[in-house]
Amino acid sequence: MTGSGGGLLEGKVACITGAASGIGRASALLFASEGAKVVVFDRADSVRETAEAIREAGGEAIALTGDAGEEADVSGAVATAQESFGDLHVFFANAGITGTARGGFFDSDAENWLAVLRVNLVGAFLAVKHAAPAIEASGGGAIVCTASVAGLRSGAGPAPYSASKAGVINLVQTAAQQLGRSGVRINAVCPGLIETGMTAPLYENARTKGVEDRIGLLNPMGRGGDAKEIAKAALFLASDMSSYVNGQALAADGGLSTSHPVTRPPGQAKR
Numbered sequence: 506m507t508g509s510g511g512g513l514l515e516g517k518v519a520c521i522t523g524a525a526s527g528i529g530r531a532s533a534l535l536f537a538s539e540g541a542k543v544v545v546f547d548r549a550d551s552v553r554e555t556a557e558a559i560r561e562a563g564g565e566a567i568a569l570t571g572d573a574g575e576e577a578d579v580s581g582a583v584a585t586a587q588e589s590f591g592d593l594h595v596f597f598a599n600a601g602i603t604g605t606a607r608g609g610f611f612d613s614d615a616e617n618w619l620a621v622l623r624v625n626l627v628g629a630f631l632a633v634k635h636a637a638p639a640i641e642a643s644g645g646g647a648i649v650c651t652a653s654v655a656g657l658r659s660g661a662g663p664a665p666y667s668a669s670k671a672g673v674i675n676l677v678q679t680a681a682q683q684l685g686r687s688g689v690r691i692n693a694v695c696p697g698l699i700e701t702g703m704t705a706p707l708y709e710n711a712r713t714k715g716v717e718d719r720i721g722l723l724n725p726m727g728r729g730g731d732a733k734e735i736a737k738a739a740l741f742l743a744s745d746m747s748s749y750v751n752g753q754a755l756a757a758d759g760g761l762s763t764s765h766p767v768t769r770p771p772g773q774a775k776r
Protein backbone atom coordinates (compact mmCIF):
# COMPACT_ATOMS: atom_id res chain seq x y z
CA MET A 506 0.00 0.00 0.00
CA THR A 507 1.29 3.43 -0.90
CA GLY A 508 -0.30 5.91 1.42
CA SER A 509 -3.63 7.30 2.46
CA GLY A 510 -5.92 4.64 0.97
CA GLY A 511 -7.56 1.65 2.61
CA GLY A 512 -5.85 -0.99 0.46
CA LEU A 513 -8.88 -1.91 -1.66
CA LEU A 514 -6.52 -2.76 -4.54
CA GLU A 515 -3.61 -4.08 -2.47
CA GLY A 516 -1.54 -6.52 -4.55
CA LYS A 517 -3.47 -5.71 -7.72
CA VAL A 518 -2.23 -4.49 -11.10
CA ALA A 519 -4.35 -1.95 -12.98
CA CYS A 520 -4.21 -0.33 -16.40
CA ILE A 521 -6.01 2.98 -16.94
CA THR A 522 -6.49 4.69 -20.31
CA GLY A 523 -6.97 8.44 -20.63
CA ALA A 524 -4.81 8.78 -17.53
CA ALA A 525 -3.05 12.04 -18.42
CA SER A 526 -6.01 14.18 -17.37
CA GLY A 527 -9.35 14.45 -15.60
CA ILE A 528 -11.12 11.28 -14.50
CA GLY A 529 -8.34 8.94 -15.66
CA ARG A 530 -5.63 10.82 -13.79
CA ALA A 531 -7.73 11.08 -10.61
CA SER A 532 -8.47 7.35 -10.83
CA ALA A 533 -4.81 6.44 -11.36
CA LEU A 534 -3.84 8.41 -8.23
CA LEU A 535 -6.68 6.85 -6.20
CA PHE A 536 -6.08 3.27 -7.41
CA ALA A 537 -2.37 3.63 -6.58
CA SER A 538 -3.16 5.02 -3.13
CA GLU A 539 -5.32 1.90 -2.63
CA GLY A 540 -2.29 -0.30 -3.32
CA ALA A 541 -2.46 -0.98 -7.07
CA LYS A 542 0.55 -0.98 -9.35
CA VAL A 543 -0.61 1.05 -12.30
CA VAL A 544 0.07 1.28 -16.02
CA VAL A 545 -1.10 4.74 -17.03
CA PHE A 546 -1.86 5.05 -20.74
CA ASP A 547 -2.73 8.10 -22.82
CA ARG A 548 -2.07 9.61 -26.25
CA ALA A 549 -0.69 12.67 -24.45
CA ASP A 550 2.93 12.69 -23.28
CA SER A 551 1.79 14.38 -20.07
CA VAL A 552 0.70 10.93 -18.87
CA ARG A 553 4.29 10.73 -17.59
CA GLU A 554 3.34 13.37 -15.00
CA THR A 555 0.61 11.08 -13.65
CA ALA A 556 3.14 8.25 -13.23
CA GLU A 557 5.58 10.67 -11.62
CA ALA A 558 2.93 11.86 -9.13
CA ILE A 559 2.19 8.24 -8.19
CA ARG A 560 5.87 7.47 -7.68
CA GLU A 561 6.33 10.63 -5.60
CA ALA A 562 3.52 9.39 -3.34
CA GLY A 563 5.38 6.09 -2.90
CA GLY A 564 3.49 4.01 -5.45
CA GLU A 565 4.49 2.09 -8.56
CA ALA A 566 3.50 3.27 -12.03
CA ILE A 567 4.59 2.99 -15.64
CA ALA A 568 3.58 5.57 -18.23
CA LEU A 569 2.76 4.49 -21.77
CA THR A 570 1.78 6.67 -24.72
CA GLY A 571 -0.54 5.22 -27.32
CA ASP A 572 -3.93 5.33 -28.99
CA ALA A 573 -6.84 3.71 -27.15
CA GLY A 574 -8.54 3.06 -30.49
CA GLU A 575 -5.54 1.22 -31.95
CA GLU A 576 -5.53 -2.54 -31.33
CA ALA A 577 -1.74 -2.94 -31.18
CA ASP A 578 -1.45 -0.13 -28.62
CA VAL A 579 -4.16 -1.60 -26.38
CA SER A 580 -2.72 -5.12 -26.51
CA GLY A 581 0.67 -3.50 -25.86
CA ALA A 582 -0.64 -1.85 -22.70
CA VAL A 583 -1.93 -5.20 -21.43
CA ALA A 584 1.42 -6.84 -22.26
CA THR A 585 3.31 -4.06 -20.47
CA ALA A 586 1.28 -4.66 -17.31
CA GLN A 587 1.97 -8.39 -17.47
CA GLU A 588 5.67 -8.06 -18.27
CA SER A 589 6.39 -5.26 -15.79
CA PHE A 590 4.13 -6.20 -12.89
CA GLY A 591 3.49 -9.91 -13.57
CA ASP A 592 -0.33 -9.74 -13.74
CA LEU A 593 -3.36 -7.69 -14.69
CA HIS A 594 -6.44 -7.50 -12.46
CA VAL A 595 -8.13 -4.24 -13.45
CA PHE A 596 -8.53 -2.45 -16.77
CA PHE A 597 -10.22 0.96 -16.72
CA ALA A 598 -11.13 1.84 -20.33
CA ASN A 599 -11.64 5.53 -19.77
CA ALA A 600 -10.11 7.42 -22.72
CA GLY A 601 -12.70 9.40 -24.64
CA ILE A 602 -13.29 12.32 -26.95
CA THR A 603 -16.34 14.45 -27.76
CA GLY A 604 -15.45 14.98 -31.42
CA THR A 605 -15.79 18.20 -33.34
CA ALA A 606 -18.83 20.32 -32.59
CA ARG A 607 -19.47 21.58 -36.11
CA GLY A 608 -23.01 22.90 -36.07
CA GLY A 609 -25.92 20.71 -35.10
CA PHE A 610 -27.16 17.17 -35.75
CA PHE A 611 -27.70 17.58 -39.51
CA ASP A 612 -24.31 19.26 -40.00
CA SER A 613 -22.47 16.35 -38.42
CA ASP A 614 -20.51 14.22 -40.93
CA ALA A 615 -19.53 10.56 -41.16
CA GLU A 616 -15.86 11.38 -40.58
CA ASN A 617 -16.64 12.86 -37.18
CA TRP A 618 -18.98 9.96 -36.26
CA LEU A 619 -16.29 7.42 -37.15
CA ALA A 620 -13.58 9.30 -35.22
CA VAL A 621 -15.70 9.41 -32.05
CA LEU A 622 -16.92 5.80 -32.32
CA ARG A 623 -13.34 4.59 -32.95
CA VAL A 624 -11.97 5.94 -29.67
CA ASN A 625 -15.02 5.77 -27.39
CA LEU A 626 -16.68 2.52 -28.49
CA VAL A 627 -14.15 0.48 -30.49
CA GLY A 628 -11.54 1.49 -27.89
CA ALA A 629 -13.73 -0.01 -25.14
CA PHE A 630 -14.22 -3.19 -27.20
CA LEU A 631 -10.45 -3.55 -27.71
CA ALA A 632 -9.93 -3.12 -23.98
CA VAL A 633 -12.36 -5.95 -23.24
CA LYS A 634 -10.90 -8.16 -25.98
CA HIS A 635 -7.32 -7.89 -24.75
CA ALA A 636 -7.69 -7.25 -21.02
CA ALA A 637 -10.24 -9.98 -20.23
CA PRO A 638 -7.98 -12.99 -21.01
CA ALA A 639 -5.10 -11.38 -19.11
CA ILE A 640 -7.30 -10.69 -16.08
CA GLU A 641 -8.68 -14.24 -16.16
CA ALA A 642 -5.12 -15.62 -16.31
CA SER A 643 -4.27 -13.50 -13.25
CA GLY A 644 -7.05 -15.13 -11.23
CA GLY A 645 -9.87 -12.69 -11.97
CA GLY A 646 -10.72 -9.04 -11.54
CA ALA A 647 -12.70 -6.29 -13.17
CA ILE A 648 -13.04 -4.16 -16.27
CA VAL A 649 -14.57 -0.71 -15.92
CA CYS A 650 -15.57 1.38 -18.93
CA THR A 651 -16.36 5.07 -18.79
CA ALA A 652 -19.71 5.65 -20.47
CA SER A 653 -21.71 8.79 -19.62
CA VAL A 654 -25.15 10.06 -18.72
CA ALA A 655 -25.05 11.02 -22.42
CA GLY A 656 -25.33 7.30 -23.15
CA LEU A 657 -28.50 6.90 -21.06
CA ARG A 658 -30.59 9.34 -23.12
CA SER A 659 -30.00 12.21 -25.53
CA GLY A 660 -29.28 15.81 -24.64
CA ALA A 661 -26.00 15.61 -22.72
CA GLY A 662 -23.58 15.77 -25.62
CA PRO A 663 -23.23 15.73 -29.40
CA ALA A 664 -25.09 12.89 -31.19
CA PRO A 665 -22.04 10.76 -32.09
CA TYR A 666 -20.73 11.12 -28.53
CA SER A 667 -24.08 10.06 -27.02
CA ALA A 668 -24.39 7.13 -29.43
CA SER A 669 -20.84 5.99 -28.63
CA LYS A 670 -21.58 6.03 -24.90
CA ALA A 671 -24.91 4.19 -25.36
CA GLY A 672 -22.83 1.66 -27.28
CA VAL A 673 -20.42 1.33 -24.35
CA ILE A 674 -23.33 0.53 -22.00
CA ASN A 675 -24.59 -2.14 -24.39
CA LEU A 676 -21.07 -3.50 -24.90
CA VAL A 677 -20.73 -3.91 -21.13
CA GLN A 678 -23.97 -5.90 -20.99
CA THR A 679 -22.89 -8.18 -23.84
CA ALA A 680 -19.39 -8.60 -22.41
CA ALA A 681 -20.80 -9.54 -18.97
CA GLN A 682 -22.70 -12.36 -20.69
CA GLN A 683 -19.69 -13.40 -22.76
CA LEU A 684 -17.33 -13.38 -19.76
CA GLY A 685 -19.73 -15.57 -17.80
CA ARG A 686 -17.86 -17.57 -15.16
CA SER A 687 -14.39 -16.34 -16.17
CA GLY A 688 -13.94 -14.41 -12.93
CA VAL A 689 -13.87 -11.14 -14.85
CA ARG A 690 -16.66 -8.68 -14.03
CA ILE A 691 -17.37 -5.69 -16.25
CA ASN A 692 -19.35 -2.52 -15.54
CA ALA A 693 -19.72 1.01 -16.85
CA VAL A 694 -19.54 4.23 -14.88
CA CYS A 695 -21.74 7.02 -16.24
CA PRO A 696 -20.48 10.41 -15.08
CA GLY A 697 -22.64 13.52 -15.16
CA LEU A 698 -21.01 16.86 -15.85
CA ILE A 699 -17.49 16.82 -14.39
CA GLU A 700 -14.86 19.56 -14.57
CA THR A 701 -11.99 18.03 -16.58
CA GLY A 702 -9.97 18.79 -19.71
CA MET A 703 -12.99 17.76 -21.79
CA THR A 704 -15.36 20.28 -20.19
CA ALA A 705 -12.80 23.03 -19.48
CA PRO A 706 -14.14 25.33 -22.25
CA LEU A 707 -17.68 25.11 -20.81
CA TYR A 708 -16.49 25.93 -17.28
CA GLU A 709 -14.18 28.71 -18.49
CA ASN A 710 -16.96 30.24 -20.57
CA ALA A 711 -19.36 30.17 -17.60
CA ARG A 712 -16.75 31.74 -15.30
CA THR A 713 -15.97 34.46 -17.85
CA LYS A 714 -19.67 35.32 -18.03
CA GLY A 715 -20.09 35.09 -14.23
CA VAL A 716 -22.72 32.35 -14.54
CA GLU A 717 -20.81 29.39 -13.08
CA ASP A 718 -23.68 28.73 -10.66
CA ARG A 719 -25.91 27.89 -13.63
CA ILE A 720 -23.81 24.77 -14.34
CA GLY A 721 -25.56 22.89 -11.53
CA LEU A 722 -29.00 24.37 -12.09
CA LEU A 723 -30.58 21.21 -13.54
CA ASN A 724 -28.85 18.90 -11.08
CA PRO A 725 -30.78 17.89 -7.93
CA MET A 726 -27.58 18.38 -5.92
CA GLY A 727 -27.14 21.82 -7.45
CA ARG A 728 -23.59 21.33 -8.71
CA GLY A 729 -21.35 19.62 -11.23
CA GLY A 730 -19.01 16.85 -10.14
CA ASP A 731 -15.32 16.51 -9.39
CA ALA A 732 -13.08 13.96 -11.14
CA LYS A 733 -12.21 12.48 -7.73
CA GLU A 734 -15.89 11.60 -7.21
CA ILE A 735 -15.92 9.56 -10.43
CA ALA A 736 -12.62 7.95 -9.45
CA LYS A 737 -14.31 6.71 -6.26
CA ALA A 738 -17.17 5.17 -8.27
CA ALA A 739 -14.62 3.54 -10.59
CA LEU A 740 -12.71 2.21 -7.56
CA PHE A 741 -15.92 0.62 -6.26
CA LEU A 742 -16.49 -1.11 -9.61
CA ALA A 743 -12.81 -2.10 -9.93
CA SER A 744 -12.50 -3.60 -6.44
CA ASP A 745 -14.07 -6.52 -4.60
CA MET A 746 -16.44 -4.00 -2.98
CA SER A 747 -18.63 -4.63 -6.05
CA SER A 748 -18.05 -8.42 -6.19
CA TYR A 749 -21.68 -9.16 -7.22
CA VAL A 750 -22.16 -6.17 -9.54
CA ASN A 751 -21.81 -7.15 -13.18
CA GLY A 752 -22.93 -5.75 -16.53
CA GLN A 753 -24.32 -2.56 -14.98
CA ALA A 754 -24.21 1.13 -15.85
CA LEU A 755 -23.66 3.08 -12.63
CA ALA A 756 -24.62 6.74 -12.92
CA ALA A 757 -22.35 9.00 -10.86
CA ASP A 758 -24.14 12.22 -11.68
CA GLY A 759 -25.60 13.73 -8.51
CA GLY A 760 -29.01 12.41 -9.61
CA LEU A 761 -29.05 14.29 -12.93
CA SER A 762 -30.32 11.29 -14.91
CA THR A 763 -33.20 10.47 -12.56
CA SER A 764 -35.80 12.83 -14.00
CA HIS A 765 -37.22 14.24 -17.18
CA PRO A 766 -37.21 18.05 -17.21
CA VAL A 767 -39.84 19.34 -14.79
CA THR A 768 -41.45 22.76 -14.46
CA ARG A 769 -42.11 23.33 -10.78
CA PRO A 770 -45.35 25.03 -9.80
CA PRO A 771 -44.83 28.37 -7.99
CA GLY A 772 -44.22 27.73 -4.30
CA GLN A 773 -42.54 24.36 -4.90
CA ALA A 774 -39.03 25.73 -5.02
CA LYS A 775 -36.25 23.20 -4.98
CA ARG A 776 -34.36 23.24 -1.68
Ligand SMILES: NC(=O)c1ccc[n+]([C@@H]2O[C@H](COP(=O)([O-])OP(=O)(O)OC[C@H]3O[C@@H](n4cnc5c(N)ncnc54)[C@H](O)[C@@H]3O)[C@@H](O)[C@H]2O)c1
Nearest residue numbers: 523525526527528548572573600601653698699701702703
Ligand atom coordinates in the same frame (compact mmCIF):
# COMPACT_ATOMS: atom_id res chain seq x y z
N1 LIG B 1 -16.03 15.42 -18.07
C1 LIG B 1 -17.30 15.04 -18.15
O1 LIG B 1 -18.24 15.82 -17.88
C2 LIG B 1 -17.61 13.64 -18.59
C3 LIG B 1 -18.93 13.19 -18.45
C4 LIG B 1 -19.25 11.91 -18.83
C5 LIG B 1 -18.27 11.07 -19.34
N2 LIG B 1 -17.00 11.52 -19.47
C6 LIG B 1 -16.00 10.60 -20.01
O2 LIG B 1 -14.94 10.49 -19.10
C7 LIG B 1 -13.79 10.00 -19.77
C8 LIG B 1 -12.59 10.81 -19.36
O3 LIG B 1 -12.73 12.13 -19.84
P1 LIG B 1 -12.40 13.42 -18.95
O4 LIG B 1 -13.67 14.09 -18.70
O5 LIG B 1 -11.54 13.05 -17.83
O6 LIG B 1 -11.67 14.32 -20.04
P2 LIG B 1 -10.13 14.68 -20.24
O7 LIG B 1 -10.07 15.31 -21.58
O8 LIG B 1 -9.64 15.45 -19.08
O9 LIG B 1 -9.40 13.28 -20.26
C9 LIG B 1 -9.49 12.41 -21.36
C10 LIG B 1 -8.12 11.80 -21.62
O10 LIG B 1 -8.24 10.83 -22.67
C11 LIG B 1 -7.12 10.97 -23.51
N3 LIG B 1 -7.44 10.43 -24.84
C12 LIG B 1 -8.33 10.89 -25.73
N4 LIG B 1 -8.31 10.14 -26.83
C13 LIG B 1 -7.37 9.19 -26.64
C14 LIG B 1 -6.89 8.11 -27.43
N5 LIG B 1 -7.35 7.88 -28.66
N6 LIG B 1 -5.94 7.33 -26.91
C15 LIG B 1 -5.44 7.55 -25.67
N7 LIG B 1 -5.85 8.56 -24.89
C16 LIG B 1 -6.81 9.36 -25.37
C17 LIG B 1 -6.84 12.47 -23.53
O11 LIG B 1 -5.52 12.75 -23.96
C18 LIG B 1 -7.10 12.84 -22.08
O12 LIG B 1 -5.92 12.75 -21.30
C19 LIG B 1 -14.13 10.08 -21.25
O13 LIG B 1 -14.47 8.79 -21.74
C20 LIG B 1 -15.34 10.99 -21.29
O14 LIG B 1 -16.14 10.75 -22.43
C21 LIG B 1 -16.66 12.78 -19.11
